[in-house]
Amino acid sequence: MTRVRAIERGSSAVFVLAAALAGGAALAIAHGVWRGGDTTRFEATRALAEGAGLTDLALFTEARYARHPAMADLHSAFQDGPLSFEHFPSGALVAPARDFPAAGLRNGGAR
Amino acid sequence: MSGWWARQRYLLDYASASLWRRKGRNLVLWAIFAALVFILGSVILFGSAIRREAALVLRDAPDVVAQAMRMGRHDMALASDIAKLKSVRGADRIEGRLWGYLYDTSTDANYTLQTPSAHAPDLALQKGEAIVGEGVARLRKLSEGKHLFLVSPAGRLLKAKVKKVLSPESALVSSDLVLVSAEDFRAFFELAPDQFTDIAMRVRNPSEVGTVSGKGALALPHYRFITRANMARTYEALFSWREGLLLAIATGAILAFAILAFDKASGLSAQERREIGILKAIGWETSDIIRMKLWEAGLISVSAFVAGMTLAYLHVFAMSAPLIETVLKGWSTLYPRFALTPHVDALQVTTLAFLTLLPYIAAVLAPIWRTASADPDRVMR
Structure with missing residues (x-):
């Protein structure tokens, strides 16, 4: 009650x-x-990253510059043709790496 | 203290009864508030957890990766260039990496084919052996001891016995990975023995990474040197960008909610105004009315915020964020199945709380204060 x-x-x-x-x-x-x-949980993954020399996350496997953004250069999204439009959906999500080469591209791409 | 508490409790009694009287409208408002916090909270929690995961996982990535460039494109590295890099003081363990992509027509998926480092005995492979990632095993229905068949774009066949399937815990970096021996890799992609995809370097003293890569760039001017800090920054920028993009899309929802809250708050109904007038006429003080309305607004907003955040936590860390996953997946056939380790950025959650709770409570209180401080006789008419 x-x-x-x-x-x-x-x-x-x-x-x-x-x-x-x-x-x-x-x-x-x-x-x-x-x-x-x-x-x-990270230990095994870190050991694998060290053993295989991995540099990137396997999040987007549809295009090489999305699979390995840390390894992709500034032009990789346009290498099918300089004026081609980016056509992979993850291209909208993966921003191009802006901080390297640090001094910009000179001498045909060499730093 | 007990007097104060008894007073608050009576106010709370009144506030809850008042909320219950308009339960339809308040429930809809609560649900919209909670849904908004759920969406924004999910994006924030996912973003901060995956950024931390990337930082932790890539802590043992190569210190520097040197990539040959030709006409602005990635070119193959040569064994002679590796020899040149070995003369750079401070550089340690320099080795050519072999890795590339394979579009597998049978599963419509892209795999990353790679050879393990010679310094990793537990990943060592003989000719005809392979170690596959969780995603590849899932798509090709592989397990230890089974055979993996791959066909190169040039029509070469690779038959490899699966030595090991990498643990699903490492799926975030290895889902699409197929590790094979260097011999198989070269034969499959028809690579000359002196060619490598790029060069990985370890640097003895971590504080000298910048200097060593600078010296490397002098030795090999047509190479691009990517340090681990660059890789980390790429991921930091990538996830901030993605999080920002999702939040930008959600801005529409925030604005819609702001309009809803403003509309509800700025236009007190005649019934509400009369109620306030009667309360004042029977002796309630302005401060009591404001306290009571504060309880009302607080009950709706705080409970909706807590419910929304709790659901967002469950969504991201217990269910692997299925709603966000569809946005991230794009056209990838092979998406890693991974459970994020919980990581909550308290600052971001507090910011979200301030951005949602304060404007709502302010929007509710401002017109109440105007009405409550007016003459009851005028308010009731």
């Missing part, structure tokens, strides 16, 4: 909902703390 009376107040219902939301958020935070510190 007391429990029913407690829920009759609007604020009690708000507290119940707030507790449920806070509980959900606390579970997410606990999961983040528990899993986020787990960097052992």
Whole structure:
């Protein structure tokens, strides 16, 4: 009977909902703390990156400058033809590398 | 303190009852608020987690990669150039890398064919052996001991026994990878023995990477030197760009929400105005009314924010972000299956909270304050 009376107040219902939301958020935070510190998962990947000399993430495999953006030069998206339009969807997502060559392209591409 | 608390609790009682009276409208508003936070939160969480993942994973990438350039295009590196680089002081472990792409017509997917470094004994391969990534194994239904058949664009056949399937945990870097022996690689792509795709270098002293690559550039002026810092910056820029692009698309949603909140806030209904007038007439103070409305706005916005962020967390870290994945995938047949390690950038979450909560609460409170401070007699008429 007391429990029913407690829920009759609007604020009690708000507290119940707030507790449920806070509980959900606390579970997410606990999961983040528990899993986020787990960097052992990276060890095997790092060993592979070292062993095979990998330089890029295998996120976009549709075009070479999207597969290896760190290795692609400024012109690679247009090598099918200097005036060709970029036609791969990831081309819209992968920004060209702007910081190298640091001094820009000189002498036919050599730095 | 107990008096203060009892007062707040009565205000909260009233605010929750008032919200419940207009439950349809408030529920829709709550759902839109939560959905907006969910979308923006998912993009932010995914962006910060994958940036961290890229930084951690690529920490052991080669210190410097030297790439031959010809007419602005990538050219093959030569063994004689490797010999020239070996004379650069500070450079350590210089080796030619063999890697290239293969479009596999049977699965419509692009693979990255590569040879492992000679310094990685656990990846060492004999002729006729291969190590494949999780994605390739998935598409070609391969497992250890089975045979992988590949056909080069020139019609050469490569038959290799799968020595190992790389663990799905490394899928982010290895999903499309096929590691083969150098002998098989050269035969398959018809490469001369002195040709390499590019040159990987390790530098003894990490603080000398810039100097060593500068010296390398003097020794080989037609080469481009890409340091690991360059690679990291490329990924930082790439993910910031992508995140920015998704957020730019979501700007429309933010604006729509701003209009909705402004519309709701600026035009108090006659019923709401009368309610405020009656409350003042029966003795409520202006500050009480504002507190009560603050509770109302706070209940909707804070609960929607917490629900939206929690759902975004689940979406990104428990379900591998299926909604974002479709945007990222593009035309790739081979997309790695990976679970991101949770990483929450507190600053970004706080920024999102400020950007969504504060304008909403301000938009709700401003007209209430105007109405509540007016004469009840005038408000009720």
